[in-house]
Amino acid sequence: MIHGFRRAGAAGVALLCIAALAGCGGGDNPGPPAVSGEVKIGLLAPLTGGNTEAGRDAQRGAELASRLINTGEDWSGYSAGRIWGPAGHARLSIVTLDTKSDRQRAADGTSTLVNDDGVAGIVGAFGAEATLDASQRAERLQTPFLSGDAAFTALTERGLSWFFRAGPDAADYGGAFLSLLHNAEQPGQERRRVAVLYSNDATGTDLNSIIAEYGEEAGYQIVASAPYEPGDTDPTAAVGAIQTAAPDVVLVATASGAGERLGNAFQATGYTPPAVVVYGAPADAARLAAIPGFAGRVSRQVPWSLPITRANPLAAAVTERYQHDFGAAMTAEAATAFTAVAIYAQAIEDADSSARERIRSALVAIDLPGAATIMPWNGVRFDGTHQNTLSATAVEQDTDGTFAVVYPRDLATTSVNWPPPGSPAPTTLSSAGSGTRAASTGARNG
Numbered sequence: 001m002i003h004g005f006r007r008a009g010a011a012g013v014a015l016l017c018i019a020a021l022a023g024c025g026g027g028d029n030p031g032p033p034a035v036s037g038e039v040k041i042g043l044l045a046p047l048t049g050g051n052t053e054a055g056r057d058a059q060r061g062a063e064l065a066s067r068l069i070n071t072g073e074d075w076s077g078y079s080a081g082r083i084w085g086p087a088g089h090a091r092l093s094i095v096t097l098d099t100k101s102d103r104q105r106a107a108d109g110t111s112t113l114v115n116d117d118g119v120a121g122i123v124g125a126f127g128a129e130a131t132l133d134a135s136q137r138a139e140r141l142q143t144p145f146l147s148g149d150a151a152f153t154a155l156t157e158r159g160l161s162w163f164f165r166a167g168p169d170a171a172d173y174g175g176a177f178l179s180l181l182h183n184a185e186q187p188g189q190e191r192r193r194v195a196v197l198y199s200n201d202a203t204g205t206d207l208n209s210i211i212a213e214y215g216e217e218a219g220y221q222i223v224a225s226a227p228y229e230p231g232d233t234d235p236t237a238a239v240g241a242i243q244t245a246a247p248d249v250v251l252v253a254t255a256s257g258a259g260e261r262l263g264n265a266f267q268a269t270g271y272t273p274p275a276v277v278v279y280g281a282p283a284d285a286a287r288l289a290a291i292p293g294f295a296g297r298v299s300r301q302v303p304w305s306l307p308i309t310r311a312n313p314l315a316a317a318v319t320e321r322y323q324h325d326f327g328a329a330m331t332a333e334a335a336t337a338f339t340a341v342a343i344y345a346q347a348i349e350d351a352d353s354s355a356r357e358r359i360r361s362a363l364v365a366i367d368l369p370g371a372a373t374i375m376p377w378n379g380v381r382f383d384g385t386h387q388n389t390l391s392a393t394a395v396e397q398d399t400d401g402t403f404a405v406v407y408p409r410d411l412a413t414t415s416v417n418w419p420p421p422g423s424p425a426p427t428t429l430s431s432a433g434s435g436t437r438a439a440s441t442g443a444r445n446g
Helices: 010-022 052-071 103-116 128-140 170-183 202-218 236-245 259-269 282-289 306-311 313-326 332-351 356-365
Strands: 037-045 090-098 121-123 145-147 163-165 194-199 222-228 249-253 276-279 298-302 394-399 402-407
Touching: 037 052, 037 103, 037 332, 052 090, 052 313, 052 332, 090 103, 090 332, 103 121, 103 128, 121 332, 128 145, 128 163, 128 202, 145 332, 170 202, 170 276, 170 298, 170 394, 170 402, 194 202, 194 236, 202 222, 202 249, 222 236, 236 259, 259 282, 276 282, 282 298, 282 402, 306 313, 306 402, 332 356
Parallel strands: 037 090, 037 121, 121 145, 145 163, 194 222, 194 249, 249 276, 276 298
Antiparallel strands: 298 394, 394 402
């Protein structure tokens, strides 16, 4: 994990981006660079339809990365990249295609980006099913496809040559959850009983299977496992099944936008679990934390955390620039898209080529230190399945209306605060009695 660095000012953000790229390879190519002109990277993101906030933020993150890489300049002690920046002859541009959260549109959009727009590589597609289909299409078109967000384990189990995942997979999230449970234990304390409330889709069932396997190996009792349909407007039955099992911790795998519906179901049953950990969109965790009685009980698993950025000068500078350019705090979706574009920029620099096969080979060999990314990772290095073995996750807990890092310990800003095992669950006011919907007070960070 990245920690222990001094903070950098926002004025040096472009210089830091170029310095990071220049220091990570590309030094073995003598003579003038072979890449010039416009180099396009395709972005598949849901700009309309469902999950539009994620799509908007991903587009912002990708465009910010290209902007900073293109406008970087020499910095004392570093030299600008041979290809990018004022000293280079190439410019990185982002071509965004709106998937509308539709897997067929994501696949067809991949063909459009490759055949019509001539992209050198693709980032996306923000959703397990869309990423499955789009990356399979990219495989047939022999075009690199880099995912920073989709954790579905099977994505890297298909033996594809052109697919790469920079972010953590579901096994990383499952392992982090169990590590969090272990870290929260006190000497002599009984182990917490766990229940899983999960969306009945690829992402939810994947996590449920991993927790069932890893939980047993780690000695944790999974007392209930209840699915709900992603489009179900009333998942009260699934919540009721969890309530009956009386767990100490509920791991909730949320479908996109399901946070409010689940919150309403908790309110309808009058049930507040002692502790909740959310696997899914950070905004859905914020909606659950806004339910009366849930304050301080909700944690969320994230691939990137804004509070952690203070430990990394590049991350701190980029998040400040993002806030300046877009008038909003950087999100996980923006950070993962930013990072994917930066990885492509480094691969093109290393390959000294915008040819797709050369870029693919450079991705296979890439080895970036953690300080060269804005993520809370040890770096970027792909294994034989093209999974980044240096990626990692973090866990944030709601504390006084904001989310603070509680895991991993070396990056934590506070300690996890859960009731002891066996503590009775408090009663949640019903939505009819309180008149408050789950999202009505959801103005929390995230």
